[in-house]
Amino acid sequence: MKTAIMQPYFLPYLGYFQLIAAVDLFIIYDNIQYTKSGWINRNRIYGNGEAVTISIPLKSASDYLDVCERELAADFRRDKLLNKIRSAYLKAPYFAQTFPLIEAIVRYDETNLFRFLEHCVRRTCDHLGVTTQIRVSSSIAIDHGLKKQEKVLALCDAVGASVYVNAIGGLELYRADEFLDRGVELKFIRTKPFEYQQYGNAFVPMLSIIDVLMFNSIPAIQALITGGYELI
Numbered sequence: 164m165k166t167a168i169m170q171p172y173f174l175p176y177l178g179y180f181q182l183i184a185a186v187d188l189f190i191i192y193d194n195i196q197y198t199k200s201g202w203i204n205r206n207r208i209y210g211n212g213e214a215v216t217i218s219i220p221l222k223s224a225s226d227y228l229d230v231c232e233r234e235l236a237a238d239f240r241r242d243k244l245l246n247k248i249r250s251a252y253l254k255a256p257y258f259a260q261t262f263p264l265i266e267a268i269v270r271y272d273e274t275n276l277f278r279f280l281e282h283c284v285r286r287t288c289d290h291l292g293v294t295t296q297i298r299v300s301s302s303i304a305i306d307h308g309l310k311k312q313e314k315v316l317a318l319c320d321a322v323g324a325s326v327y328v329n330a331i332g333g334l335e336l337y338r339a340d341e342f343l344d345r346g347v348e349l350k351f352i353r354t355k356p357f358e359y360q361q362y363g364n365a366f367v368p369m370l371s372i373i374d375v376l377m378f379n380s381i382p383a384i385q386a387l388i389t390g391g392y393e394l395i
Contacts, residue, residue: 164188165350166324168300168315170195171230171280173206173219174268174287174371177384178330178354181392183284184293185352186328190318191284193231193277194301203230204276206371210251212364217244217371221276231301233276241269248373254362255377264290265373287372292385298322312337319347328352328394350394357391 165186171193172179183189197203205218220236248265252258268286273279285297301307305317315337319327324347329337331353342349358366359378367374375384 164324165326165328166319166322167328168318170203171277171284172202173204173280174283174373176369177372177375177387180291180293181354181388182330182352183288183295184388186295188322189295189297190300191281191297192300194229194307197228197230197233199226208248208251208371209361209367209374214367214370217247231277235274235276235279245269252377257377261376291388316345320345326350352392352394354392357387
C-alpha cells in the first residue's frame with residue numbers, strides 16, 4: 164500500500180493533490196507543531212501579474228502549540244478574504260464553477276485551525292474527484308512523541324505501508340536504506356513543468372490550487388493530478 168503523510172495547508176498548490184492522488188492512504192498531521200513561517204494558514208494567488216499572499220488570521224497563542232491546538236482569530240473577516248479572491252479572478256474562465264467551492268471552504272463554520280484545514284483539503288479532493296482515503300495522524304496508534312523520520316516510519320508500520328511517497332522537498336530528510344530496513348520503499352513525487360494562461364500575461368507558478376481551478380477545466384486538472392508528475 165502506498166502511503167503519504169503531510170501537514171495541512173490552506174488551499175495548497177497542485178502538487179499537494181498530486182501527492183494525495185498518487186497514494187492509497189493519505190495521512191494528514193494534526194498533532195504536529197504549527198510553523199509560523201510556513202504555509203499552513205496562508206497561500207498565494209494571482210493579482211495584477213504577480214503573486215499575492217492571502218492568509219487565515221489566527222488567535223494569538225504560543226508558537227509551540229500543535230496545529231490542532233490553534234484557533235482562527237475571532238475577527239477573521241471571511242467576506243474580506245472572499246472579496247479579495249473574487250476581485251482577482253472574476254474574469255477568469257472557470258470562476259463560476261470554482262468560486263462556490265472557495266466560498267464553502269472559507270465560510271465553513273469552524274474555528275479550530277486543523278478542522279478548518281482538514282475540511283478544506285477534503286472538500287477540494289471531492290471537487291476534483293480524488294478518492295484517496297484520508298486519515299488523521301492522531302487517530303493512528305503509535306508513540307506520538309516520536310519525531311521526524313521515526314514518526315513517519317511508525318505511522319507506516321501502523322498502517323501496513325509498503326511504499327512511502329513524500330514531496331520532493333523532503334529529498335534530504337529521509338534515508339531510503341532505513342525505510343527498506345522496515346520493509347518500506349521510499350519514493351518522492353516531482354511535479355512536471357506545466358503552464359497555463361493567466362489573463363494572457365507571463366505565467367506565475369506555484370500558486371494556490373485556487374489559481375489552477377480558475378484557469379483550467381476540471382478534466383484538464385484531473386489529467387495533471389493523475390499524470391503530471393513522476394515518482395523518483
